[in-house]
Amino acid sequence: MTELLSIGLTNAEWSALAISVRVSLLCAFISLPFAVVFGWILARKDFKLKAFVEAFLHVPMVMPPVTTGYVLLLVFGAHGFLGEFLNEYFGIKIAFSFTAAVIASIIVSFPLAVRAVKQAIEMVDERLEDAAEILGAGRVKVFFTITVPLAFPGILSGFLLSFTRSLGEFGATITFAGNIFGETRTIPLALFSAMQTPGKEGEAFRLMLISIVISFIAMLASELVNRRYQKSVKV
Numbered sequence: 001m002t003e004l005l006s007i008g009l010t011n012a013e014w015s016a017l018a019i020s021v022r023v024s025l026l027c028a029f030i031s032l033p034f035a036v037v038f039g040w041i042l043a044r045k046d047f048k049l050k051a052f053v054e055a056f057l058h059v060p061m062v063m064p065p066v067t068t069g070y071v072l073l074l075v076f077g078a079h080g081f082l083g084e085f086l087n088e089y090f091g092i093k094i095a096f097s098f099t100a101a102v103i104a105s106i107i108v109s110f111p112l113a114v115r116a117v118k119q120a121i122e123m124v125d126e127r128l129e130d131a132a133e134i135l136g137a138g139r140v141k142v143f144f145t146i147t148v149p150l151a152f153p154g155i156l157s158g159f160l161l162s163f164t165r166s167l168g169e170f171g172a173t174i175t176f177a178g179n180i181f182g183e184t185r186t187i188p189l190a191l192f193s194a195m196q197t198p199g200k201e202g203e204a205f206r207l208m209l210i211s212i213v214i215s216f217i218a219m220l221a222s223e224l225v226n227r228r229y230q231k232s233v234k235v
Contacts, residue, residue, distance in 0.1 A: 013206060015182055016190035019101070020214075023186060024166035027105040031113050031162045036155060039117025040147070044126075061111035068107055069175025076100070076176070100177035101184045108172050109165035113158035120154020121147060153225045160222040164215055187211050 009017070042054055060068050076083040076094040086092040094100050124147055132142045148155070170188040177184040179193060187207055194204035 009206065010203060012181065012185075012190060013203060013210070016185055016187045016207065017210060019098075019182075019184070020167055020186040020188075023098075023101050023105055024163045026102050027109055027166040028113075028159050028163040030102070031106050031110050032155070032159050035110065035113035035117045035158050035162070036148070038114050039158070040121055040143070042114070043118045043121035057114055058111045060107050065108055065169065065171025065173075066175050069104055069172035069177075072100070072104060072107065072172065072176040076103070095176060096178040096180065096184070098177075098183050101173050101186065104172040104176045105166035105169045108169050109162040112161040112165055116154050116158030116161055117151065120151035120157070123154070124150045153228060157222045157225050160218050160225070164218040164222070167211065167215055167218070 038057060042050070042057075073095055074080050076086075078084065078087065078093070078095060080095075083094055086094065094103070128150070129142050129146050132146050133139070137145070167186075168188060169186070170192070173184065173186060174189055174192075179185055179189045185193070187210060191204055191207040191211065194200040194207060
């Protein structure tokens with residue numbers, strides 16, 4: 001047990017931690033603006049294909065991650081209809097790269113961010129938005145001065161959920177981005193590799209602890225934000 005709990009992290013562990021944090025932060029920051037837009041549309045607009053759009057956006061949340069990764073591979077892979085085009089005309093290779101790891105995380109975590117934002121916007125009193133429009137504020141100004149500030153705790157929660165889900169992403173990443181040391185090997189992939197290698201039980205144990213601690217802190221922050229928001233709404 002003493003060996004398992006040894007404090008010093010190896011270069012491989014630091015690499016996995018750094019890549020995981022980078023991927024998760026990029027995933028959360030890139031996803032957030034789109035989550036806000038789609039969350040607002042789903043919360044405030046009614047249209048014929050709304051149920052279809054909402055179901056489509058949430059499919060990655062229930063679909064096996066490996067399936068998601070395989071679909072991305074078919075689209076962005078070397079012989080994918082979009083990947084082949086990008087590679088041939090622009091020299092851009094996406095599959096099995098750091099970019100692929102970010103894209104996989106975005107696709108898998110995006111539904112969580114959209115749901116959080118949608119629920120937050122639904123809790124904003126539309127009468128406040130209507131009053132602002134009556135007083136002469138345009139829709140864009142109302143959105144940024146009324147809707148976003150009031151829904152901000154939910155938007156922040158969506159950001160944290162996206163970040164946390166990205167930290168735990170495995171199936172789509174290993175299928176679409178691979179398990180490349182120093183480039184796409186995140187904590188879950190490093191943990192998987194350590195579990196498959198004799199003598200690396202200590203590394204696997206430390207990676208497990210790191211994953212649990214980071215995920216717990218992010219989820220705790222999300223829960224605290226939600227509780228504070230609910231209290232402010234009641235007041």
